[in-house]
Amino acid sequence: MEEIVIIGSGGHAKVVIDCVEQSKQHMIIGLIDEHKPPGTHVYGYEVLGGLDTLRASSGIVAIGDNWIRSLMVDRIMQLNPQFRFMTSVHPSASIARGVTIGEGTVVMAGAIINSDTEIGKHCILNTKSSVDHDSRIGDFAALAPNATTGGQVRMGQYSVLSLGAQVIHAIEIGEHSVIGAGSTVLTSIASNAVAYGTPAKVVRTRERGERYL
Structure with a gap:
């Protein structure tokens, strides 16, 4: 299974985590969230930090608001144009x-x-x-x-x-x-x-x- 990160750790991210786990196609290695302290855990997954800690090459932006989700996608692409967004x-x-x-x-x-x-x-x-x-x-x-x-x-x-x-x-x-x-x-x-x-x-x-x- 390919390793991915989840960007976000709120309520919508919890549903995305369940979806990823149930599909059994990707392995979540951690969460990226600038609003929670590193080391916080959500459903057993550690918040690794903000975007400055993003080292994975693929993941899913799990932010419920459409516009904020798009801004996050833009920021990720600026940091790493090769980042792959998984479905x-x-x-x-x-x-x-x-x-x-x-x-x-x-x-x-x-x-x-x-x-x-x-x-x-x-x-x-x-x-x-x-x-x-x-x-x-x-x-x-x-x-x-x-x-x-x-x-x-x-x-x-x-x-x-x-x-x-x-x-x-x-x-x-x-x-x-x-x-x-x-x-x-x-x-x-x-x-x-x-x-x-x-x-x-x-x-x-x-x-x-x-x-x-």
């Missing part, structure tokens, strides 16, 4: 024929990706999320637990489907948009929008990088 798919996930999954993406327990769907780089498909056939999910996007899309959905980079949100067939969601928990999206949503409700309506615009977790 991890939980063994209970269902991946159909024709699916492509970008580097750094994590597919959690019970997630479903149906036929000929493209998942971008550094995405999160959380527990029991589902993306139906012929859909396109942009880089650094995230589906929270139980979020679901119909077929032929287009979701822009950095966008989020929150807990239990649903998107019907052939809808487009722009970049940097957030769909609120439990919402039902019946019409396309523009970029840089916050939308929620059933049917989901845009309630305001948002700035790139604005916190949502």
Whole structure:
């Protein structure tokens, strides 16, 4: 098994650790986190330090916020352009024929990706999320637990489907948009929008990088 590090040690990192352990394709040798003292342990793995201690050649950025995750990826690439970002798919996930999954993406327990769907780089498909056939999910996007899309959905980079949100067939969601928990999206949503409700309506615009977790 290839040795990797997990960048992050918070709640999302714990889920990523479980995904990596269950997939049995990589061996975690430690965690990188600038906000916890070196020597701290999470699920038996030691926090090695900040990025200045990064010696491994591959790993996964386990940070839940899309924008912050992208900033960390950029920092790592500046320090080591040869660093390889690994993909991890939980063994209970269902991946159909024709699916492509970008580097750094994590597919959690019970997630479903149906036929000929493209998942971008550094995405999160959380527990029991589902993306139906012929859909396109942009880089650094995230589906929270139980979020679901119909077929032929287009979701822009950095966008989020929150807990239990649903998107019907052939809808487009722009970049940097957030769909609120439990919402039902019946019409396309523009970029840089916050939308929620059933049917989901845009309630305001948002700035790139604005916190949502």
